[in-house]
Amino acid sequence: MHRVLLTDYAWPDLDIERAIMDEIGAELIVAGKGKNDRTTAELAELAKGCDAILFNWASVPKEVIAAAGDRLKICSRIGVGLDNVDMAYCTERGIPVTNVPDYCVIEVAEHALAQMLSLARKIAFYHWQTMQGEYDLHAGPTLRRIEGQTLGIVGYGAIGSKLAEKARGLGVKILAWSRSPKSAPGVEFVSLDELLSRSDYVSLHVPLTPETKHLIDARTLALMKPTAYLINTARGGVIDHAALASALASNSLAGAALDVQDPEPPDLSIPPYNDPRVLVAPHAAFVSVESLHALRTRSSRQVADMLTGKTPENVRNGL
Secondary structure (H helix, E strand, O other): OEEEEEOOOOOOOOHHHHHHHHHOOEEEEEOOOOOOOOOHHHHHHHHOOOOEEEEOOOOEOHHHHHHOHHHOOEEEEOOOOOOOEOHHHHHHHOOOEEOOOOOOHHHHHHHHHHHHHHHHHOHHHHHHHHHOOOOOHHHOOOOOOOOOOEEEEEOOOHHHHHHHHHHHHHOOEEEEEOOOOOOEOOEEEOOHHHHHHHOOEEEEOOOOOOOOOOOEOHHHHHHOOOOOEEEEOOOHHHEOHHHHHHHHHOOOOOEEEEOOOOOOOOOOOOOOOOOOOEEEOOOOOOOOHHHHHHHHHHHHHHHHHHHOOOOOOOEOOOO
């Protein structure tokens, strides 16, 4: 019987995962629900003799991968980013690493657009004021029409391009920056510095890599207009949050909407998270009934495919 270690998960049950493992006669070994429920040593002990590792938010370092021994055939991320698995060691060992890169493209693009609209129309501010008993339209900051303003999209992959598609209906001008040359109707591709200096809203859609860590720092924040807003649905580490807090404190930026933080969860009592100009969500952009069903099914199916001699759909380390 195959043995599959599930390190953690973020939904109420495991019906989908168990059903797919049952199809191939695999035993699902559940380490825990939360990403920190088990130490690295405990995960390594559970990984011994496993044929596959399914992981969500938990870290899967070399020690856990090595503990599984020669039986380990695949590490499958229940998500998109692969910064919580030792990719280099997996590649060295010839172990495919998979993910589901497009399961929540629509959801994240919709969330980024919702954040932009909320920032522009001060929805959260007015709601908070009315909940405190203040029903006064003059209590809020100045509002500007969204149509005609400029949205800068940092990273023009599947999500960035979907956001551009949806945002065009609002009548905004769209700038984009991509690490590889691209073109798209109605989108002007510019350098990152130019995008930051010209945009009224900047939405981040790049993976977290050594090159993109703190891509938005004191230098790049200083390029933005003091009336501009920053939106992040990518990874928390793309922003230097201390630098963001400083920019807000000096009124060099009008506000921000952060769905992802570094670390998660952050200390909500400190800047920039306690700033009334900042919208904070608990890494929720990817969630919908439809996206979670696709995520769970496809990540588990890649394990089943690998263990039954088929090729998984998204091998990310070139094996």
